[in-house]
Amino acid sequence: MSENGAALLDEVEAFHRRFNVFPLEAAYVAVALWDAHAHLVDAFDSTPRIAFLSPEPGSGKSRALEVMETLVPNRMMAANATANAMFRAVSATETRPTILFDEVDAIFGPLAGGDEQLRAFINAGHRRGASTWRCVGDGSSQTPTEFPSFCAVAMAGLGSLPDTILTRSVIVRMRRRAPNEVIEPWRKRLNEPEGHALRDRLAKWAASVREQVDGAFPEMPEGVSDRPADVWEPLLAVADAAGGHWPARARVACVELVKAAKQSDKASIGIKLLTDLRLIFNGAERMPTAHILVSLNSLDDSPWADIGGKPLDARALAKRLGEYVTADNDPIKARNIKTGDGVVKGYYASDLHDAWTRYCPPLPESPLLPLPPLPRRSDPVDR
Template sequence: MTTDPIDGATLLNEVEAFHRRFNVFPQEAAYVAVALWDAHAHLIDCFDSTPRLAFLSPEPASGKSRALEIVEALTPSPMVAVNASPAALFRAVSGLEGRPTILFDEIDTVFGPKTAGDNEELRGFLNAGHRRSGVTYRRVAAGDTQRVVAFPSYCAVAVAGLGGLPDTLMTRAVVIKMRRRTPDEQVSPYCQRIHEAEGNKLRDRLADWALSVADTVRGSWPVMPDGVTDRPADVWEPLLAVADAAGGDWPDRARQACVELVATAGEDDRTSIGSRLPIDLRDHVHQLSSSDTDHPATCPAARPEGTTS
């Protein structure tokens, strides 16, 4: 029995629509980039490198954690890595269970001004894992001696946090500069126990589609927009390859998004007066992270009609 081929463009449209239900991104290009990143995570064995996806904002309550939750529902083998040690990440990526998609929330607590010097191993892991050939060397006990072991580090990584990232990570990332949504920007509340299953269905379809186009993607060499070269080209090549494989209007939309996001990546993020204060207080008022979404925790939209909270 044969099955009908999966329409990649239609599938990416559905992935984009799923994000739009629960996320408000700062620009249209962000929806395109994030949907392509979700799909690329199912195809990273076809690429020489994988871009990091970074949801960043100078202030809390801008939807960063919620965006990461939606990515979690759509990507293969997600591993939420808040407070994960470098050793745990080394083992997870090189383990027999399969390569995870690492999702690092509150990344500012790792690379903030008070902790950055304590996390050089993690920074090295995230930098090395950008490329397929990337490995991280660790000393491992072998009886009474120690030997150096190379742990593969290549995996898809998405992060969310206040402020920025080290330059070595920023230049390897598709950066989505999140902001607080306005009263006119309405989204549906997200309940993991209800909506994750919907996202997982899309995830499984992405996996099936990825299998069907893997050979095409592996042999592709996407044409870059004018002016996109060097590191930005490395970052966007996998996403453009996914868009080309999907067809429809995705190749054009992907290149428009590429040009826009590359242009804005280096711009200063000037937001509301006082937006830096929450960043400075973050180390002392950790509870701020609980408000990093704009949605109620009780999911009122998911209740049966006629009930109240």
């Protein structure tokens, strides 16, 4: 008798709930679907990364990976692994690993030097058919060799990740457990076999629905398109194959987590800068760089007063804005502005407007109404 997919996913979700406290109900849905999708990676055109991130240690990120490790196929715990090791591990397609990368902040965090090869590997491996080329051999007899990089990747770390990885990921922003949030202690010898039993059942169920999900294009929730749709398409296909309440729950979770990712200030430091500039300009046609920097660095809820240990300066502002272009497709850059004291460098709203339109969230449709005028002495006052 074939496995009931909906009931099996219910059990996978319940297993996570025993040992993990996630910040949103949607996260439990996404994680259970991600576990199942790892058994069906070859049926999809892309595989979403999943990232457990938090601002502080002790928030349950590593425990989430520990539980997940027991549920996915060919798991490979990859803390401190090199890019070259990844290339070679994933190239064995018959036993393609599911990579579980803990303490990823040691590579991509603010105090780390970064690893461009590893970042490129994680980015490229999200899409079927992606490969990395390396020269293999000794001395002058090296041969260019193709290493497939398509595989499922889960990550856990402090802080954030490069924007290119974030946009390819389901983001679960972890937090420390409150006193009333009680979970079971994780006992590897006792609980790992339970996870493995679920893993084996997931593998059998995945084999039974592979033809159903292979090439499927599930209906996306309204408003979810482009990169978020790429991320969620495999998870929704799994939910549709499972049936029961999972298709509806998956779409609700999709909308909630996509919205949460868009609202995150750390999702893109560039978009945060553009949004803050739109606020500062507030209808002005142009503004000197010095005035912009004072205004940015005085915003209480923005990071500009402490970028790498120092306030944002004119050079850093120019570098960040130069990554965006005007409506004429020219890089945004400072221009001369005439003032009463001469000519200074600054920025024009007309140069920024196209980037504001494309990248910033819409302005509120109903701005706050002005405060009523104070009553005059001759006006009656309610007592």
